Amino acid sequence: MEQPPDTARRIALQIRAATDAAQKTYTFDDEHDPHLPADRWFQGSTDGLVLFIVFYTQACRWSACSGCNLPSVSASGPVGFPALARQVDHVLDDPAVCAKKAAIAKVIVSNNGSVLDEVTFPTTALMYLVARLNLELPAMRVLSLESRPEYVDVEELEFLARAMRERPVPAEIELAVGFEAFDDGIRNKVFLKGLSLRTFEALVERIRHPHFRLKCYFMQKPVATLSDAAAVTDVCAGIDYLDGVARRSGVAMNLHLNPTYVAHGTPLEAAFLAGDYTPPRLTDVARAVLHGAGKALSIFVGLNDEGLAVSGGSFLRREDGPLVEVLERFNRTQDYATLRRSCEGLGVFGTVVGDVPD
Numbered sequence: 001m002e003q004p005p006d007t008a009r010r011i012a013l014q015i016r017a018a019t020d021a022a023q024k025t026y027t028f029d030d031e032h033d034p035h036l037p038a039d040r041w042f043q044g045s046t047d048g049l050v051l052f053i054v055f056y057t058q059a060c061r062w063s064a065c066s067g068c069n070l071p072s073v074s075a076s077g078p079v080g081f082p083a084l085a086r087q088v089d090h091v092l093d094d095p096a097v098c099a100k101k102a103a104i105a106k107v108i109v110s111n112n113g114s115v116l117d118e119v120t121f122p123t124t125a126l127m128y129l130v131a132r133l134n135l136e137l138p139a140m141r142v143l144s145l146e147s148r149p150e151y152v153d154v155e156e157l158e159f160l161a162r163a164m165r166e167r168p169v170p171a172e173i174e175l176a177v178g179f180e181a182f183d184d185g186i187r188n189k190v191f192l193k194g195l196s197l198r199t200f201e202a203l204v205e206r207i208r209h210p211h212f213r214l215k216c217y218f219m220q221k222p223v224a225t226l227s228d229a230a231a232v233t234d235v236c237a238g239i240d241y242l243d244g245v246a247r248r249s250g251v252a253m254n255l256h257l258n259p260t261y262v263a264h265g266t267p268l269e270a271a272f273l274a275g276d277y278t279p280p281r282l283t284d285v286a287r288a289v290l291h292g293a294g295k296a297l298s299i300f301v302g303l304n305d306e307g308l309a310v311s312g313g314s315f316l317r318r319e320d321g322p323l324v325e326v327l328e329r330f331n332r333t334q335d336y337a338t339l340r341r342s343c344e345g346l347g348v349f350g351t352v353v354g355d356v357p358d
């Protein structure tokens, strides 16, 4: 259903107010053609070839997270399901996607917000997407949906899971939620994530029996108050916590680790320009990842800043090419022994202070 004008105005004001309260200064991308998605790309993972789609919709209703400028590539007002259906067509009719359809094993659905928030991502559009994926992607084994926990309606997921079972070869549903930092104070008081462990654990409980998978997005060094070493420690603590949750619940868990880039129009940009923040080094990201060896979760390192970093504010530095290749291989294999050996071969651990975490 299209948003009534009053609702559309109220939601737009809510997004604006959250943005201002978080002292973020970016504007929204209202010039974007609503019939075209915001982005799409391919990734390699242990699930196989991944198609990552970012749909162009109204911005995230939360919009408060201090280091995030994803809403700057979204609309300030609603994008209705007819336009979103054309976005689906655009992606799935794209010759580059058509050429890989037989091999795509996983689709990650994002709108730089919450695709399960029907206010910003109409349900009809989701149903249309699922129908086309079921008809055209025979090798898809996992459908991943990004959302804040408050929009996760288990009945809706059950409905989608039923659709996944109707495929000639069934696929699983993965829920992808932003966690960002493990430390409560960093996560909620500094980064303004608005996620308690209680809410997270309640979500795990709700998706346990339908056997959904869970992906948790973490950021390494998401705020200026974290040193490089403390940022590694925070990711390691997150790995330990998710390992415990996965073992207790039996939920298949993935930690998706995004090294932080300096997003324009955020307080992190101001800290960066004042010389109070530098993005994490990829060598430290590798150190944190190694802590996952033997844990009950997989780890994927996000190596795409989506072009949203300010000049000089990316975590990717000129000399990082070989380590990027090593991490991309790790994303596909989860082979810790090779990761460790490759890092040692590149002299990664000679460039950081302190021990390599086990």
Ligand code: SF4
Residues within 6 Å of the ligand: 060, 061, 062, 063, 064, 065, 068, 069, 070, 071, 112, 113, 148, 178, 193
């Ligand atoms: S991190 Fe996610 S929930 Fe937070 S403002 Fe950005 S898109 Fe919204």
